[in-house]
Amino acid sequence: MQQQSVNVAFMINSLEGGGAERVMCNLLRIMESYFATEQLNVYLILLDNLPEAHLCPKYVNKVNLDTKGSLLQGYRQVRLTLEAINPRFCFSFLTRSNMLNVAVARAVGYRAIISERVNTSSHFAGGIKDNISKLMVKMSYPYASEVVAVSEGVRADLRDNFAVPAARLRVIHNPYDIAHLHELANKPVADLPARPYIIGTGRLVKNKNFSLMLEAFAHSDLTDDLLILGQGDEQAALEAQAEQLGLSERVHFAGFRSNPYPYLKHARFFVSTSNAEGFPNAIVEAMCLGKAVVATNCESGPAEILSGEYPVTVRGFEAVRYGCLCQTNEVQGVTEALNFLNDEDHLQHYAQQSAQRAQAFSDDIFREKIIQTLTLDTSETKEAADVHPG
CATH class of the missing domain: 3.40.50.2000 (Glycogen Phosphorylase B;)
Incomplete structure (x- = not known):
């Protein structure tokens, strides 16, 4: 019996010039053959309507939103989009996308996989706005199904300062061709x-x-x-x-x-x-x-x-x-x-x-670690996500 195709989603603020944006496009390029073999329909959601400095692979269904940097607008638009896509998982990069991913997942019911690309404590160094952002990270990140840190330093920061359970944290370094x-x-x-x-x-x-x-x-x-x-x-x-x-x-x-x-x-x-x-x-x-x-x-x-x-x-x-x-x-x-x-x-x-x-x-090491993250037992991750992280 032929396997039925399944939708999966990725999300990032935009494809403006930057390291995270380049890595997102590289991830989609590296994973193309795997997604084809597994018959996964891949969507990339961009929160903001901004000029694009990086090219998304052609096989990806790109969805351009226009949230204008607003979390409130973002929640409304992302929820409508992901309800329509009905993905098995949504894998997001960058803080705003990550917070929205976790919030919408709790309402829609897919696996929220988030990736932190910066040292959060250092990135939000001080001031009222940064302190609010850090509080919002602490209130949202622990509820993700899986949290991918880009380095050991980022993993330690999320574990020690933002209450992310160690069992749900993994390190995947960036890939380089x-x-x-x-x-x-x-x-x-x-x-x-x-x-x-x-x-x-x-x-x-x-x-x-x-x-x-x-x-x-x-x-x-x-x-x-x-x-x-x-x-x-x-x-x-x-x-x-x-x-x-x-x-x-x-x-x-x-x-x-x-x-x-x-x-x-x-x-x-x-x-x-x-x-x-x-x-x-x-x-x-x-x-x-x-x-x-x-x-x-x-x-x-x-x-x-x-x-x-x-x-x-x-x-x-x-x-x-x-x-x-x-x-x-x-x-x-x-x-x-x-x-x-x-x-x-x-x-x-x-x-x-x-x-x-x-x-x-290498790309090969990165690919294997991404596959491991995407193919975790969904019943286990859902059970973990339903438990209060504190």
């Missing part, structure tokens, strides 16, 4: 800096702390230029800071690039100075291209990636197994790391270590 990244890196671009350069990428927002990168770069012995790829509301302040530091001729703010990999390929090494991460895609992507890495030891992700361990404490700067870890928000440590990688022997050693470490984050 190394061969495809090399293909993208080989595409020609016309605006590479004329001089040797190091590179940093990401949204130009306070949590990414590009201000620290500029300060350390100014104090370092490097003669290279610095290329920064990304856009955000801190750009004007960062440009003013670069001018004040006398770096206007050496720092290039190149904006967002849908294909940043040619710029990574031609850089000497990669730098990340974030105050908080979930699992920093940019670090691993640089390593996939064989680039040595300097990164602050923020929560969460860099220590796991660069040392293979968690947790790790660093004072100032430490050269660990796969890269250079620095104390968070501390200029001297980052400066020392930049000077360390300015030595060609150190640079070549850590370029080789990067390429070796990247092999641990």
